[in-house]
Amino acid sequence: MCGIAGFWNLDGRPVNHEELIRFTNQLAHRGPDGWDIHVDESANLGFGHRRLAIIDLNTGDQPMSYMDGRYWIVFNGEIYNFVELRAELESLGYSFKTESDTEIVLAAYDKWGEDYQFKLNGMWASAIWDSRERKLFISRDRFGVKPMIYLFDGKRFAFASEMKAFLALDNFHAEYNPTVLANSLEDATLVEGAEDCLFRGLKRLLGGHCLTLNANGDIKIRRWWHTLDHLPTVPEKYEDQVAQYRELFLDACRIRMRSDVPIGTALSGGLDSSSVLSSMSHIRKSGDATMRMAHEWQKAFIGTWPGKIIDERHYADEVIKKTGVTPIYCEMNAGMYLEHFNEILYQFEELSDIHLGPWFVHKMQRQHGVVVTIDGHGGDEALGGYTWHVFAAMRDANPIRYAELALIRNSMSLTHGLDTYINAIKNRLTGKKSASNGTSWLVAQPKPFSTPAMEQDAPRLAGRDELFKMLYADFHFTHLPMVLGNFDRLSMAHGVEVRSPLMDWRLVTFAFAIPSAHKIGGGYTKRILRDAMKGILPDSIRARTKKLGFPNLDEGWNSPRGHQFIKDAVASSDFKSSSFWDGKRINADLETAFQTNDKPRIHKAWRLVQAQSLLNMFREKTEKVSAA
Template sequence: MCGIAGFINADRGCDDPQGRISGMLAAIAHRGPDGAGYVLDDGLAMGTVRLAILDPAAGVQPISDESGRYWLCYNGEVYNYRELRETLVGLGHVFRTDCDTEVVLRAWMAWGPDCLKRFNGGFSFALYDRRQKDLFLARDRYGKRPLFLARHGETILFASEMKAFLAVPGFRFEQDPAQLASILGQWTPLPHQSGFRGIESLPMGEWARVREGRIERFVYDELSFAASETISSEHEAVERIRAQLTDAVSLRLRSDVEVGVYLSGGVDSAIVAALARELTPHPLSTFSVEFEDAEFDESAEQRLVAEHLGTRHHARRISHADIAEACPDAVYHAEVPAFRSAFIPMFLLSQRTREAGIKVILSGEGADEAFLGYDLFKETLLRAAWNELPEDMRRSRLERLYPHLAHYGPKDIAAVTGLYHQFSAEKMPGLFSHELRFQNGQFSARLLSAPGDPFAEISALVAGNPAFGSMSAVEKAQWLEYKTLLPGYLLSTQGDRMSLAHGVENRCPFLDPSVIGLASSVNLRFDDGFTEKRLLRDAFRDRLPGAVADKRKFPYRAPDAAAFAARRPDYLDLVLSESELANLPFLNAKFAQRLATKVLTKPADEVSTKENQTFLFLLSIALLDRFFVQRQGLGQAGGSSALPPLQRAVDLRAEATPHASQGNFASLT
């Protein structure tokens, strides 16, 4: 796991490329505190800050082939690198390291962009072809690792995190109201969005070629939920799930440093921990977030699993004060507006994890998307069939809809019945499954003085996918989750950014392509979809405490506005002061101030979910403006990092043509 950054100039000019690339890498040093390296050529500079996990001694970056034609800066892990290496050796490639970075380089040399389809992992990388003067950029198929691009005059910039652009002289950040409207509407950036004007994210499953100032984009992987396997019985389905997840965890335990597990208290992370414990030769370390507020706390289940498996368990107990204090730092690392505070405890948990000496963790992220664990999928099934169901069956399914809600009773069922009558037919083309969620998004969009249509871009996204129209209602819901909340929030704001803020790599076995493919082959085949993840639970029931194996989904949440109301940190002036709100001219300042005042002064039970979400959006937008647009408070938010120890610095500008040299694999400082 690492961070990458760089730039390429169409006019081949830059006054101080060494100073600029060093500054960009220093801004993302938290991603790779173990070492840094860069390569310079006419009009190009790119580099890496490294978190040493595989082959720590020899896997220094950037790395090149023997001829010096190809240079790679790489972030992430390709978990099936050993199998790919064996194939490449058979093709005549000779390896100088034991890390996956060199496998990625030689896979590109062997197969070009087609190699991306062979990779099972989470990654983004920049590969420079010195002979052709082409720069290739690529990102994994599920968006686990970030990669941003921006134009700055004749220069194209790229980096794992946008904060690297703060080090580029003359570069200015500006929040984009059109993108913000979209983010507020569906709670998360779309695959290409960053929230800032002129900066875009390379979408998951895509690669790009930069040539003479032009960016060409190509899709190498399209989401599909069509059954890829023929499963003849429920017994076979359970056996296949058990075997496939075991393989996925085994691949993600490949590391030259110790691997730990995040325990949430739910069944998904417990399964991952159980498998890791069986497959790990040493005692397993587990890590959890505990909350002082009992409404959010799952520590009893976390400890139950840890004791059952005999792990070395570590917990980070979170108070309202912790959330309020850490919020600015977490927002700075997140870089995009957030609709909940749950990412802040994950920021603190990764800090605790790194303090315990762990650089790599596994988590249960992706299980609900693959195995239809969210209420969203049950709601979609029921709403899609609503007009065809008799009254007694409607009520029976409504009663099974929210088993995790302790006070879900007759009055609630009556209210939901009315809502489902209203939303039983599609109102927004292609977005049927998410229409209920988007009601909250419409409220949040009121933060903007001119929100336009917050759903125009997501409507265009689904309309532009030829296969989307032929999907079932539930498959469309999955597609939307995999394209929006999963990469835009769960894997980034709450995942990659919070873990890498403290130099911890997160790995997700449920996001193995084979696991997702298998899930699509068994979902809804042996049950009606209303018993949450039954096949998955049955596959591992004998390895888990019964209380956890049978526990219904308890969504991971953290105290939102209540945490800030209790502590009232000074930075709340950003959303309460008329003069501060005036710095954000695209906001509806009166609405924003009125909302902030209400959620910070009224009792928590008088603040609705949509008001909580909108307040968090408002606060994070204001903090992002402070850090990135006004460039204030960066020192307090971790914005003054130093470059890690320089392990490789290669200057190719004196060489007329690519050729083998000691500089390709040796450190030149």
């Protein structure tokens, strides 16, 4: 896991080494263990790398070369099956100088070309330079777990792990893309799954896509991964499906325990994170180890909110009791929300409600020496863990199944606005334009969300049931991309790598291949995972239906201190003179909103305050970097 950056000057400009170093070191938080650059002077190309050392601590430095310098790579992520891939490549005559997974990627690229991507089980964003062919190849993992941002103006192609890195480039100006800003403020799930980024000119290479660039400036982006093309044939009997899912899940956990540094987990007490920790414990206790498995793994970090209904400590303690791991409680309160606002927002660099919980838990992990955390992301979106998934399943259910789903729905914590959310997803997948509920405060208005991948998949989803379509959209295009982007930045802000067994491509394709009733049915959401964890997970957790997760405390902004924070921000000259919204009208409207405690309108203003604050920080950072 690392921070990567690089650029190729296609107009003949030589690489400015100082600029490349600045560009790279903007990502120092992602890689606190060292840095280096590589420059191909003959091509005017430079790579930069900030290392978070996890595998092969001594010889795994990057940028890394292979085949006598023909190939160079900067790689962010982990390849969990690198042990097996190395053995296969060695049998084909390849040799290696390091013990890292990065060198395996280079050999695989040499052997199989771009098809090497199908060989990898992992998460990654990488750039490979072929100095012989004068070709740059950039790849992103199947589901977009690791980020890849780029900028191309015809003269220079630049890429990096985060938007803030581009602040170090000469002639880059931090300005919002008005449409993306509007979409982000209306619905935060419409950002990470789209190509255009929040800041003007920046693009996102989407998950399951790769990019090729040659010396003539010809750029080609293609989608290399289609989940629908890789759905396996699953056993007919449900009990056999459960057995196979259990086997796959345990193996997904097993290979993610490969590490040369201590690992831990963020435990909420919910089904997904509890399943991960309990399975790790099961693997260790059963002696079912794997090569390169971490020696230290027994720490579970639990975010707690004393006195709040959202506190899940009592659930987490049940898992701790069964596994015997060491709990580390991370106590939080609403006051910390504003106290760390600027720090979190800068690292977050997006406008969905910033989350104190994961930011603080990952900070505590790093302080306790844990560099890798194995967590439960992806289970809700693949297996139907949210209330709106139950509502989606009800839309085309027969009377008997409808009654069953109604009982499941009633056992969960209900969420408002479900019909709107479901209809929005349905419209996106069918190509229909949904009416915007954007605020009249904005100059630009949100636009219907769509990507080429969504349009490509829509005809193939037409015959699927409502739950399948909802899960497919949430997983690939909307909700999960937002979650993955958020947690990547919040964890890497502290130099902590997040690994997610439930994101293993074998589990994902299996989940999309089984009937919807095996995901939501039998009285529960995520049915197959609950049944697969029998004997491993405490029964009280397997049967738990109330879902809390990391909270987003409104006490941070909806409090006397928060109200004053908002009032001061919207009264500033920068906010009032913004070209993106009507600052004067907002100030007038908020007077009434504060008097009547109109939470939706105050929250809308709070989101705009975030937008102005982030823009100010990016501009200030640009000035500081330029001055340096």
